[in-house]
Amino acid sequence: MMSATDAAGRAPAVTAEATERVFREEYGRAVAVLVRVFGDIDIAEEAVQDAFTTALERWPATGLPPSPAGWIITTGRNRAIDRLRREASRASRHAEAALLQARASPVEEDPVHDDRLRLIFTCCHPALAPAARVALTLRLLGGLSTAQVARAFLVAEPTMAQRLVRAKGKIRDARIPYRVPGQAELPDRLPAVLSVVYLILNEGYTAASGDRLVREDLCAEAVRLGRLLARLMPDEPEVLGLLALMLLTESRRPARTGPDGEMVVLAEQDRTLWDRDLIAEGQALVRQCLHRGRPGPYQIQAAISAVHSDAADAAATDWDQILRLYDRLTAIAPTPVVALNRAVAVAEVQGPGPALGLVDALAPALDQFRVLHAVRADLLRRLGRGAEAASAYEAAIASPGNAAETAFLRRRLRELPSL
Known part of the structure; x- marks a missing residue:
């Protein structure tokens, strides 16, 4: 955390980008605390917005406070109380109630x-x-x-x-x-x-x-x-399954981008960068879920991730087991997104041809999803259908998404053989 002053006693410069980053990181916490204080979501949201507006005005001159989250919550609370006092003086019952709630601010003894x-x-x-x-x-x-x-x-x-x-x-x-x-x-x-x-x-x-x-x-x-x-x-298997899925997913994050932030697909990731502690924790949770014998969608997705994490490299991935797990997932959660992910597994087991038919059938439901066009483009590329692959890559590029994905898709498009 930055201190309020540097070695010479001056406040370090705080850019708008730095303030916006604090906003992204602390927004949820600040809103949640102020909902408890005021008992009203709109008041809490407005208070946090007011606090960040004030931060954008003050922090460039004063520097980042020792506890940005605490500053935001305190400033938002004070601004909201001032506004509610003005509104309460105009006989606003809603403002009076929120003001009373803020003054009482009871500490609730909840399980968490x-x-x-x-x-x-x-x-x-x-x-x-x-x-x-x-x-x-x-x-x-x-x-x-x-x-x-x-x-x-x-x-x-x-x-x-x-x-x-x-x-x-x-x-x-x-x-x-x-x-x-x-x-x-x-x-x-x-x-x-x-x-x-x-x-x-x-x-x-x-x-x-x-x-x-x-x-x-x-x-x-x-x-x-x-x-x-x-x-x-702790006795709900789907809670443990979701946590396992998140830990196994998070374990791969260091390998998902290159030095310049470029996207790296699963098959090309440096698996030595995967977090083995998170993998061990996630796999242990998957085993707990299996012992309970009450499978649900999150547990099955966690099991799929566990299979990926077992493979020393992409070639060693047990795609047959992954496809069987997707079959089970489809039986209990038959959504278009699950069907698209299953088609990717089909491509690895049966080849890109059968998978392409499955993906094409999903187009009406998932046409707005960038990932549909990206998967379709990759299958067409593997089938040697360059012109159609190029069109699919262009459709993926035109779909909403982040810049890292877009750069990856443009690179894939450029790498297609000349027509």
Whole structure:
């Protein structure tokens, strides 16, 4: 952490980019704390936005504070209280209630003392539609923009904005409590919570936009939340399965990009860079899940990742076992994305021809996904159908995604044999 002054007593320069990085890293924590303080999501979000606006004005002159997160939370809380006092003086009952909540600020004795986890369960209340639960938590906890959440759900940004407004209004109007639910309520709330954590990991693993392939902050947040859930619900196999999947996925992160941030596909990664401690922990969790005999989608995906992590190099990968696992996953979670991933395994076992037919059948459902066009382009390349591969690469390049992916796809396009 930077100190407030340098050796000469001057405040180090803080760029707008550095402040925005703090915003991305601390947004979820700050919102979660202020939701507890004020009991209102909109007030908390506005308070955090006000604090970051102030940071952009002050930090270039004063330097980064010793605890940026603490500064943001304190500044946001003070600004919100000032605003609520003004509104309460105009007989705003809502402002008075929020002000009373802030003054009381009770310490709740929940099973897990973590504001972000409490906020996840609040957003995943059964009173909200399933898609709204996941979208709202991604927005509040992951710090994703409305546009990024919209892309995750393959809907238009205005549609997602309306969905988020309705969800927050429902929480406020129904007075949904801000707490981790009791043991009897946990099973019904768990699937949406796991979806939230999984989608945070997905956004971190492959960023929806921006220059970088990976958002390390979101990857770390997903793993942290997964560990908290595992502590809260140690007897739930799907919780352990999701944590295992995240650990095994995170173990490969150091090898997924080159020195200049370029994307490196799985088959070409330097496996000596994989984190063996995370692999050992993830594989141990997979074994625990297998012993329980209650397979679910996250456990099967974790088992697939474990097979990859067992291979010393790409050629040693047991694709037959991976395909069998995808068959099991398809039986219990028959989604287009699962079918696309299964087609990749089919290509390794049966060849690119059979896999291409499977991918083409998925085009109507996944046409907006860059990965569909990228997989199709690779299969066409392997079949020697250069002109069609070029068109598929161009379609992938034109689809939304981050700059690292785009650069990789352009390189693949350039490497196609001359027509």
